Amino acid sequence: MPELPEVETIRQDLTRTIVGHTITAAEAYDDMILVNTNPDDFAQRLTGRIINDIARRGKVLLFRLSEDICLLVHLRMTGRLYTISDQEALPEHTRAALSLDDGQRLVFVNPRRLGRLEIGSSTDLGSCRLLTNLGIDALSPEMDGRALEELLQSHQIAIKQFLLNQKHLAGIGNIYASEILFRSRIHPDRPANSLMAAEQRKLLRTMRRVLKEAIDYRGTTVSDYRDGEGKRGSYQSQLQVYGREGESCCRAGCTGTIVRVKHAGRSTYLCPECQRLS
């Protein structure tokens, strides 16, 4: 569920609330969500560690702990990561929980069990499974016009699917792919390597603007997403095409109607008037 803006919002929230604290207990209740570890090892390696800082790469959160331990978290479709009080009952579908020295508890809630927690070494992040095949972060300064052009020119796959592939650039998911292409006025079926230089520049500018705006709005809550305190985001109010099939295009002077199509089984929303194939 969460894409770059949602994961970044959680990172900012948790940086404020849990960095500097010590983990006093760590429990995992579901083997399936663990990568390169098991419940006993999970408890043993995390207990007593101090949370030094929280980083993000694409949709992956990295909790850098004392002793060079790094806890990596990918929320996939329905994962939530937020703090509660250790006086509260664990929420339904809690798959793991970290108790902290100040009475907070960080819970990983994941109904569909597609999310993943991995324990790695801060000095050897390259060997972490959650980071393999991850391209440059979409908001990194390294993802500039030259880097994007380089990536686009070697692929003729539809631009929608190109944007969703995390090995090209990391962080964009199904909601923001539709929003970014609509605001760039690029048809989602356009081959990646067919974009003109002006379109490439527009795509890059729009991508940065939309992702940053969504972070300012604390992410998009269509259904499951919650921030680091368990609260909803608000960027859903700003969505211009996603989930708006049958509604009128919002662009001034356009009389088009938003349609929904499929790419690799996933919904794509667009305005056929604003986003032409030819």
Place this chain on the structure above:
DNA sequence: ACAATTACCTGTATGC
């Protein structure tokens, strides 16, 4: 190497 398809899970909404 690239692209397309399938599989992994479970909760919710929809239609009959």
Place this chain on the structure above:
DNA sequence: TGCATACAGGTAATTG
């Protein structure tokens, strides 16, 4: 109400 089906913001594995 019960049941079948479709769908969901993600990625990995498999196949061509």
